[in-house]
Amino acid sequence: MQTVHVTILVLYLLLMVGIGAWFSRTKVVATADDYVFAGRDLPRPVMIGTLLATWVGSGTIIGGASFAYRYGPLASIFFLAGTPVGIVALYYIAKRIRRHSTYTVPELLEKRYGLSVRIVAALITLLAYVGITAYQYTGGGYIISVITPLSPEAGAIVVAILVTFLAFGGGLKSVAWSDFVSALVIVFSLVIALPLILGKDIGGMSDYWSGMPETHRSLSGGLAPIELLGFFLPLFLLILADQNMYQRLGASRDEAEARKSTAGFFFSSFLVTVPVALLGSAAVVLMPDIQPDTAILSLAGEFYLPTVLGGLLLAGALAFIITTGSSFQLSGAGNVVYDVAQRMLGVEMDDRKRLWIHRLSVLGIGLVAYVLGRFFPTVLELQLYSYTVYGVAIAPPVLAIFLWRRASKAGVLTSMILGVVVTITWEQLGQPGGVNSVLVSLPVALVALFVVSLAVPDKEPRSLDEEIADAEGAESASEA
Incomplete structure (x- = not known):
């Protein structure tokens, strides 16, 4: 245990608590919209920082590093490429996401496909987001165990408490600003650490390259092409329909700002x-x-980096994990409030009641996520499972909103249900033949979407813009 590392970690945790407390003030978060959309006044650097820190959490710092350690840097291109490729796709629909901003992705799906699709999508989102929150706790516990005498299990409890505190108090405002600070810390730490590790500790790029096992120097890392695709798809699918991305783009000041933030x-x-x-x-x-x-945690904690830089890297890694966990916990709680309580159960809520139900939902998701995290031995395992369930079930219907007007309610429902059932079944069978479940469940979901939509079309296939225009026209007529 390094005293400097512990000191930096404690100072960072205090900073996060301070940010959460500052943005928990009533005058900052006075309404449910403030809680979910941060008043739609976040500066662009903060928007970019919150997009980055929300996406890059335990799945990258621990899961991505684990993949690179096992298979090498070239194979990691395929695993990590899901992020930039998915962002490019988001860039081209960012304006429309902002134009049709909703509290949740299931709410967006209802506008195009109806209530039944929203209900199924909400349940799927909750299932996946609890899992994603859980592996943030697990990953954060690893980091705390590297720095302090605490076990990974005890560290996970500390992380769970802090994640819940940030999401509970200030909503997106506190999460976004803590994201921004965390992004600065981790980017600085990684960029400075890289030349030190490759140059000073290893001796240069030639020693780095020759020192790796032979399989790590190959493009595939010893994996078959189909296996590489199985690692690429979960990240790619998740970012295409990630509710956190849609909520943050919806929280941008306008459509142009949404696209510029996505580029950043x-x-x-x-x-x-x-x-x-x-x-x-x-x-x-x-x-x-x-x-x-x-892999990365040990580089920082085992004297390969200057003590202060190692402490910053560990604190930065923990920072990304905490802010990502807060984002998914906050977002999943939104599904409980807007999709389950308000829409499915018809609970009447004024703004104050909605805000408190949201906060109580944050607590409930935190508890369930912590329990779930005890059942998965590695972050990478839980990461891929959660990504696949959500990505396979939700990404195709969401993209169809923007790209294929003939997608029908029957096709979407069939696609989502089969996507989840096949994913879970394949995982429970132990991934027969070593084939990742996404390689089985995604084709099933896509075929179901296309075939059933064509076989059982909606009476009048319509785009999302047409559906919303009709709804707004009907609302204006009723008010008149």
Whole structure:
């Protein structure tokens, strides 16, 4: 245990608590809209930072580094490429996401496909987001165990408490600003650490390259092409329909700002994913027998970096994990409030009641996520499971809103249900033949969407813009 590391960690945690307390003030978060959309007045650097920090959490710092440690830097291109490729797709629909901003993705789906689709989508989103929150707790517990005498299990409790505190108090405002601070810390730490590890500790790029196992120097890392695709797709599908991305783009000041923030998100993502791939694989050269999940954490905690920089890297990694966990916890609680309580159960809520139900839902999701995290041995395992359930079930219907007007309610419902059932069944069977579940469930979901939509079309296939225009016209007529 390094005293400097512990000091930096404690100072960081106090900073996060301070940010949460500051934005929990009543005059800052006075309404449910303030809680979910942060008043739609976030500066662009904060928008970019919150997009980056929300997406890059335990799945990248621990799961991505674990992949690089196991298979090498070139294979990591396929695993991590889901992020920039998905961001490019988001860039082209960012304006429309902002124009049709909703509290939740299931609410957006209802506008196009109806209530039944919203209900199913809400249940799927809750299932996946609780899982994603759970592996943030697990990943944060790893980091705290590296810095302090606490076990990973005890560290996970600390992380769960802090994640819940940030989401509970200030909503998106506190989460976004803590995201921004965390993004600055982790990007600075990774960019500075990379040349030190590859140059000073290993001895240069040639020693780095020759020091890795032979399979790590190949493009595939020893994996078959179909296996690489199985690692690429979950990240790609999740970002295409991630409710956090849609809520943040909806919270931007206007449509143009939504697109500019997405562009900033694209470029800044390389400042994290590239160092993670290189540092994770560099750990194989320096520490060939460690647990893969701890690849980057061990570089920071085992004296390979200057003490202060190592402490900043550990604190920054924990920062991303905490802010990502807060985002998914806050977003999942929104599904409880707007999709389940308000829409499905018809609970009458004024603004004050809605705000408090949202906060209580944050607490409930935190508790369930912590319990779920005890059942998955590694972050990468839980990461891929959660990503696949959500991405396979939700991404095709959401993209069809913008790209295919003939998608029908029957096709969407069939696609979502089969996507979840096949994913869970394949996972429970132990991934027969070593095939990742996304490679089975995604084709099933896509075929179901197309075939059933064509076989059982809606009476008048309509675009989302037409549906909303009709709804607004009917509302104006009733008010008149």
